[in-house]
Amino acid sequence: LTRDNLLRGDWKDLEFKEYNFLAKGLPPEGGHLHPLLKARMYLLRTSSFPLNAPCITNKVSVLKKCTKTSPDDFSSNGVWPVIIVIYIYVFEEMPTNNYVESSFWNFDALFQPQQHPARDSHDTFFLQEPSTTKLLPEDYVERVKQIHESGGYDSRGYGYVWKREEANKNLLRTHTTAVSSRMLYLLAQQPFAPKRYYSIDRVFRNEAVDRTHLAEFHQIEGLICDRGLSLGDLQGVLHDFFARLGMSKLRFKPAYNPYTEPSMEIFGYHEGFKKWVEIGNSGMFRPEMLRPMGLPEDVQVIAWGLSLERPTMILYGIDNIRDLFGHKVNL
Numbered sequence: 461l462t463r464d465n466l467l468r469g470d471w472k473d474l475e476f477k478e479y480n481f482l483a484k485g486l487p488p489e490g491g492h493l494h495p496l497l498k499a500r501m502y503l504l505r506t507s508s509f510p511l512n513a514p515c516i517t518n519k520v521s522v523l524k525k526c527t528k529t530s531p532d533d534f535s536s537n538g539v540w541p542v543i544i545v546i547y548i549y550v551f552e553e554m555p556t557n558n559y560v561e562s563s564f565w566n567f568d569a570l571f572q573p574q575q576h577p578a579r580d581s582h583d584t585f586f587l588q589e590p591s592t593t594k595l596l597p598e599d600y601v602e603r604v605k606q607i608h609e610s611g612g613y614d615s616r617g618y619g620y621v622w623k624r625e626e627a628n629k630n631l632l633r634t635h636t637t638a639v640s641s642r643m644l645y646l647l648a649q650q651p652f653a654p655k656r657y658y659s660i661d662r663v664f665r666n667e668a669v670d671r672t673h674l675a676e677f678h679q680i681e682g683l684i685c686d687r688g689l690s691l692g693d694l695q696g697v698l699h700d701f702f703a704r705l706g707m708s709k710l711r712f713k714p715a716y717n718p719y720t721e722p723s724m725e726i727f728g729y730h731e732g733f734k735k736w737v738e739i740g741n742s743g744m745f746r747p748e749m750l751r752p753m754g755l756p757e758d759v760q761v762i763a764w765g766l767s768l769e770r771p772t773m774i775l776y777g778i779d780n781i782r783d784l785f786g787h788k789v790n791l
């Protein structure tokens with residue numbers, strides 16, 4: 461049909477096929493879910509952070525049974541044991557939508573001393589504009605200054621002169637633990653109730669980059685805040701968490717973090733590589749971090765972290781992190 465035919469209306473004598481509104485379009489060639497997004501959704505879908513796995517227990521260390529057995533495994537004739545505390549094992553996502561953080565929440569609130577090497581500009585990206593923050597809870601800042609300088613709550617502190625201008629410096633957060641400290645402080649401002657938080661978001665380190673390290677990565681962090689938690693609870697939760705990622709053989713190695721004591725590096729036996737791989741770090745937040753916030757004496761916080769890139773690279777067989785993340789895209 462030429463343009464003239466159409467204008468003359470010749471098309472009126474033609475027979476047209478019914479339009480099939482249900483016909484599927486051609487599959488789009490372009491577009492693909494990013495491997496990091498798929499790994500992130502895999503992590504949540506396999507409920508490594510069980511968003512609401514009903515669990516009737518008073519200790520997270522019993523969790524392992526809760527998620528793997530039915531009620532009649534717990535006791536004879538299917539009657540549930542007397543339960544002291546009933547709570548739903550729910551992880552809430554922390555608000556991590558601020559890449560810019562103050563040194564106060566990123567370091568000082570975590571009892572990380574101001575002369576610690578990680579606070580140096582060789583390891584941390586400090587901001588020029590706006591270079592400082594002023595909005596901090598002054599009464600809490602005073603308690604943090606106190607615990608760094610002269611201790612308290614059975615701690616000796618560090619015995620150095622703590623400087624407010626150091627805490628005011630803005631930076632790109634070096635870990636999502638900065639958000640965890642904010643959340644725990646907020647939790648301490650109201651009557652205590654057990655909480656479980658998680659976060660998965662970008663963090664920034666001013667470090668040498670190589671095939672497996674960029675100046676930024678996605679940290680995954682989980683924390684559980686409850687009365688009377690112990691290292692056994694932490695190990696129980698880590699077994700449950702990593703079992704959902706296919707790692708059921710774990711080893712724990714004593715480690716050091718300024719904000720956790722004890723701390724443990726986590727190793728998992730990778731059946732594919734037939735070797736142990738480091739799969740994360742963990743610990744119990746120190747009293748020097750929790751008490752100045754105002755959390756009750758018998759409340760403990762167990763926490764752990766890993767990256768999103770490492771498991772993604774392993775799960776997708778990617779050996780150069782630039783193929784996964786960063787400003788250059790290797791097509």
Ligand SMILES: COC[C@@H]1[C@H](c2ccc(C#Cc3ccccc3)cc2)[C@@H]2CN(C(=O)Nc3ccc(OC4CC4)cc3)C[C@@H](O)[C@@H](O)CN12
Pocket residue numbers: 637665679680681705706707717720737738739740741742743763764765766767768770771774775
């Ligand atoms: C500067 O680099 C830090 C990063 C990143 C990391 C390390 C520690 C934390 C933490 C923490 C923490 C500790 C206490 C309290 C709160 C948070 C978070 C991320 C990974 C942590 N790591 C890491 O992710 N390794 C990993 C994780 C999962 C995995 O899954 C298998 C396929 C199934 C495989 C590997 C360990 C190493 O890769 C390490 O060399 C690199 N680490």
